[in-house]
Amino acid sequence: MDCAPGASLSAARVGLNFQHGDFRSARPRSGSSIASSSGRSGALVVQSKKKGPEEWSYPWPKKITKDMQKDALNLLCRYKPLPVKPKPVTLPFEKPIIDLEARIEEVRDLANKTGVDFSGQIEELEQKYHQVRQDLYKNLTPVQRLNLARHPNRPTFYDHVLNMTDKWLELHGDRAGHDDAAIVTGIGKMEGMSFMFIGHQKGRNTKENLYRNFAMPQPWGYRKALRMMKHAAHHGFPILTFVDTPGAYAGLEAEETGQGEAIAMNLREMFGLKVPIITTVIGEGGSGGALAIGCGNKMLMMENSVYYVASPEACAAILWKSAEAAPKAADALKITPTDLKELKIVDEIIPEPLGGAQYDPETASKNIKKVLLRHMEDLLKMDTQSLLKQRHNKYRSIGEFEEFANLDSSEKRSMKPRDAPVPEEPAEELLLPDGLSTSKPANGFPSSLRVDGVPVSSVEYASAKERAV
Incomplete structure (x- = not known):
């Protein structure tokens, strides 16, 4: 740094904070030792702040208090309540509701400032608000339902598990050196009965999403899930799987380590497990990444969830060469619970609170628990052979075809005729x-x-x- 002759920086000392590579000006703290520069003119005093110890990340805290000993197993869970409540997120199609809310608040503020009675206008606006909200969420388009399924504040697998279970213990690892955080497995107890819970786990913020890989499992995640399924079948635990993933991770390492083989192995093995399996789609279910833990006796979907072989954006890019055609692709793909129930892929649709599960997560979890226990009660009455046969027949009956059908000429227009004579x-x-x-x-x-x-x-x-x- 160039300084004018005779200039002294001792009166205005400058400190540079080198922590994490962030060079910010900082004032010297009390008690800190800084070299004196009173004897030299033009000297620059630099304060180097030492990097403190890293944040304790192991599930067990360093010190166990008496209060912690009462429920020590919860300390093993990495999923902790967020210190700050997540900010509300408004989707584009929800703008009419937000405008009405702002209008109601504006009239209330005006009534408080002027002292004029606007109760009639406020009551009328509130009635209109509830009616618009009711009409909006009861008549959602497929792409709007897709946006709700991807809502950042939507309850995750862990939220539902902690709301439904009386006891919960998470299990880790595929016994081959890996533990994929995108798939969470564990044993939970509901109504006095133990179940094996397996589900995709999304993050609640950017840090968690990076840790969970945005709920896109690696091959070892599916191998961990299969290990837990076999463990459950060995001990007679019914299996509950929860789907919420955009798809299996398609990175280079995943393909090199056998992503396709891991998914195929799960598909094969799940049809031979001799315990009841119920799959619930709680968010978005994408392609084979969802199906790898979704081959069960019953398929349930939440009201604002989606299930697809390819995302509407990918489908639009392939067929219409533009992602802007995603709404059109969503209509054609039949991804909503209502469409899939008509196709006999889904057995039951679980209702959600008006506006989505993010408005009342506990009620959404209670609805899931109620439907799960009802279906599980029916499955537990079946013997092993009937259980396996029902699972096989469910997937064999999906889809329609007709043998020896004479196609109309209009349906053959895309078929290229053979060049060589027959x-x-x-x-x-x-x-x-x-x-x-x-x-x-x-x-x-x-x-x-x-x-x-x-x-x-x-x-x-x-x-x-x-x-x-």
Whole structure:
């Protein structure tokens, strides 16, 4: 630093704070030792603040008090109440409600300042407010419901678990050196019965979202979930899974360590677990990342949740080459609970408080608990074979198809015709016992299946063949 001859900085000493690389001017604190510069003109006094000890992050505090000993297991939980209440977030479609709220407050302030009675106007505005709010949230579009499912203040998996359970103990690790924070697992007790809880965990702020990887599990997260499912099946605990993820993490490391294999393994193993499984979508359920813990006997969805194979933004970018077409894609994807129940994918829709679960998390959790216990009561009455068969049939019945259907020409317009001519060769008739036959062309592959000369499906043909043999 250049200084004029004879200038002295001893009267206005400058301190630089080097903590965390932040160079800020700071005044010398009382009791701090700073080298005297009274004997030298033009000297610069620099104060270097030592970096203090890092914040204690281990679940157990350094000192255990008597109050902590009463409920010591809660200290193992990393999920703590936020020191500051999260700020309210207004979604774009909620602007009419916010405008009415501001108008009501404005009239009340005017009444307080002037002393004029505006009770009639205030009552009229409040009635209009409640009516607009009712109409808005009861007639949400798919993209508006998607925004509610992604609401920053929406209750997370941990919020629901702590509201529903009487006792809760979190379990960690995949026993292979990893513990994915995006998936939380543990044993909880409700109404005197133990359950295995498994769910995606989103963060409540940026710091938590980074720690939880925005609820996008790595392969070891799914392996941890599978380990807990097998543990539950071994001990006879019913399994409750909660879906709230935009999808499995698609990073390079995740693909290198077997993301697809981990998801496929979960899908296969869940169909063989001999305990009841109920899946609840509490936020957004994205693609295979949601399905990897979602193959259960019952599928439940909260009123303002969504379930999709691809996000509307991704679908719009692929089909319409623009993310601005997301509302159109959301309508076409059928992602809402009402649409999915009509398609017989969802068994029941769990109601939420008006405006979304973020307005009353405890009531939302109570609604989930009530529906879960009712469905679990029915599943516990089934024997093991009936339970497995019901789970298989549920997913085998999803979707519609028709064999030997004659497509209309308008439905074939996107099919590219074959360039090379197709040789018409007489088919060789293969006779099988008891009236079974199949037409076998020159390429060696059966082109049609018949029983007593009548075309049948492959399933019917196999059944008839088995009876004949």
